[in-house]
Amino acid sequence: MTSKTIVLITGGNAGIGYETVAKLAADHPSTHHILMGTRSLAKGASALKALGSPSNVSPLELDITSDASIAAAVSQIKETYGKLDVLVNNAGTAGANFGDVVPPSLHGKDKTLREVYTHVYGVNVISTAVLTDALTPLLDAASPGPAKVIFISSTLGSIGTFVAGYHIVQCPWYNSSKAAVNYLSAWYSRVKPEWRVNAVCPGLNATGLNHVPLNEETHPKNGAVRACELVDQGAEGVTGTYSRRGLDKESGDVIPW
Template sequence: MASQNTFVLISGANQGIGLEIVKKLATENAGYHVLMGCRSLEKGQAAIASLPPNLPVEPVELDITNDSSISKAVAKFQEKYGRLDVLVNNAGISSLSLPEGLSLRQQYSQIMDTNAISAACLTEAFVPLLHKSSHPRIIFMTSELGSIGATLDPKFPYYGLDAPQYKASKAAMNMIMATYAVRYKDAGFQVNVCCPGFNATNLNGFNTRAGHPSNGAINACRLATAGKDGETGTFTNKEGTLPW
C-alpha cells in the first residue's frame, strides 16, 4: 500500500460514534486508510456494508480488554502497514453495558478497565508504530462528564447526573492523555482528548433527546486531520475548549 497514505485505527468502530468517525474520515479525506477496530470481523464487515461503497475501510479484529487481541492486532498492523499515523481510542462502555447483579466494586472495575486502562494498554502497544509516523496523532474519546470542574459547577447542564463510575473512568482517561501528551511532545506527537457530545448511542440507551452520532465525529475528525502545527494536550468538543 502506498506509503503516502495516512493509516488510522479506531477502536470500537463498527457502531455509533466510532462508525461515524470511520465514515467521515474515509469519505472526506483523500489518502486516509481507515482500520475499523471491532470485536468480530463479521460485525466489522456488516458495518462496512452499511457505508457508501468502495471506501478505503477495512475491519481489524480488536478487543481492547484482551492483551492477546491487542498484540495480534499490532503484529498484523506491523506486517501489513509498518506504521500507524492516527490512533482513535473510541471503544467504551457505560453502566448500561454491564450485566445485572454486579457489586459496586465490579461496576467500577469493569468500566474503568474498558474506558481507561484498556485505552492506555492499546495506546502503549501501538506507540512503536506511531513513532514510525512522520505525524503521529492520538485521540482519546472522553466526555465532558469526566470534567471535575464541570461536575462541581451548578451551571453545568448535567450537574447532579449520577454516573460516578463512568465519570471517574473518563476523568482517568483525561489524565492518561495528559501523561502521553507530555511524554511524547518533543517527539512531535499530537495527543488530545475529545468529547463527542450527547448523541444517541448504546452508551445512553439511544436516548431520544440526544443528537445524531454523526455530531460526535466532527471534533474527532478535526483532530485526526490536523496539520503538524495542530494542538496537543487539549480537552475539546466541537464548540471549543472544556474545563478540566
Template sequence: MPTTKPTLVLITGANQGIGFEVVKKLILEHKDYHILMAGRRKDAIADSARLLKEIEPNASVEPLVLDLTSDESIAAAVQYINETYGYLDVLINNAGIGGNSARGPWPRTEWQEVFNTNVFGTSVLTDSLIPLLAKSDKTKRVVFVTSELGSIEWKSKPSNEFVLPYKVYAASKAALNMLAVNLAMQYSQDSTWKINLACPGHCATRFTDYAGTDTAANGALNICRLATLEADGETGTMSNRFGTIPW
C-alpha cells in the same frame, strides 16, 4: 501501484455509533486514508465495513477484530498492523462503555468492568502502538474520546445535574483524561505529535439508549478535526465541537 503510503488510521469501536460516523466522514473527505475499523465482534465490524463500502465504493476501510478487555486480542491486532504496514499515523481511541448503573449501587465488579475497557484496555493499546506511531512520517495524531462527565471542574459545580449519577463512568473518563495528558506532555517538545481529547457531546447512540440530544454525526465532528490535525495543530487539549472544555 501508488508510490505514497496512505495515511493509516486505527479507530476502536468503529462498528456503530460515533465511531462509525467518524469513519464515514473520514473516508468521504480523505481519499488517501486507509482506515482500520476495529471492533470486538468479528461479524459486526465486517458488516459495518461492508456498509461503508456501499456508501462509498472507493472507501479504503478494513475490519479488524480488537477487544480492549483482552491483552491477546490487543497484541494480535498490533502484530497484524506491524507485519502488514509497519507504521501507524492516527490512533482514535473511541471505544467505551458506560456501565450498568447510572445511580448505583456501584459494586467492585462495575468498577472493574468499566475501567477495564475505558482505561486499562485503552492504555495498553495506546502504549503498544507508540512504536508504530513513532514510525509515521506524517503528523502523528492520537485522539482520546472522552466526556464532559470526566471534567472535574465541570463536575464540581453544585448546579450540575450530573453530580451524582454516572460515578464510575465519569471517574473512568477522568482517568482517561490523565492518561492522555500524560502522553501529550511526554511528546510536547516534538511538534510531530498531536495528542488530544475529544468530547462528542450527548449523542443518540446505543450508549445513551438513543436518547442523546445530538446526532452521532455531530459527535464525530471534533474527533475528525483532531484526527486530521497538521503540524500547526494543537496538542494536550480537551475540547468539544464548540471549543475548549475545562479539566
C-alpha cells in the same frame, strides 16, 4: 498503502466510532486508509457493508480488553502498513445501565458496585492505556509525522466543570473513568511532545451507551465532528487540549480539565 495516512478507530463498527470511520473515509477517499477496530469481524463486515464498502476502510479484529487480541492487531498493522499515523481511542463502556442507581446491571445480571467500577475502568482506562502503549512504536513510525492520538472522553469527566455546578449524572463509575482518560491524554501529550494528543468530548449522542432518543441533534454523526477536525489538522495542530465541537475548528470549544 504506506504513503497513505493510516488511521485506527477502536470500537469503529457502531455509534460514534462508526460515524468517525464514515466521515474520515468520505472526506479522504484517496489519502487515508481507515482501520475499523471491531471485536467481531462479522460485525465489522456488516458495518462496512452499511458504509457502502468503501475501498479505504478495512475491519480490524480488536478487543481492547484482551492482550492477545491487542498483540495480534499490532502485529497485523506492523506487517501490513509498518506504521500508524492516527489512533482514535473510542472504544468504551458506561456499564449497561447508564445513569441508573446502584446496584447496576451488566450483561443482564445484577452486579455489585465494585464489579461495575472494575468493569468500566477495565475497559475505559486500563485497556485504553495498554493498547496505546502497545501501539507506541508504530505511532513513533508515523510518516509523515507527527502521530495523532485522540482520546474520546466526556464533559462528565471534567472535574473543573463538575465542581463549578454541572448537573449530577448518577453514573460516577463512568464519569470518573473519563477523568482518568483525560489524564492519559495529558500524560501522553507531555511524554510524547512530538505527537499531537488531545481529549475530545463528542457531546450527548444517542448511542449504545445510553438511553438518549435519536434525532438530528443527538445523531452520533455529530459526535464525530471534533475528532475528525483534529485528525485533519496539520503538523502544527494543537496538542494537550480537551475540547468539544465549537465554532473554531482549530481550538474547538475548550473544556476545563
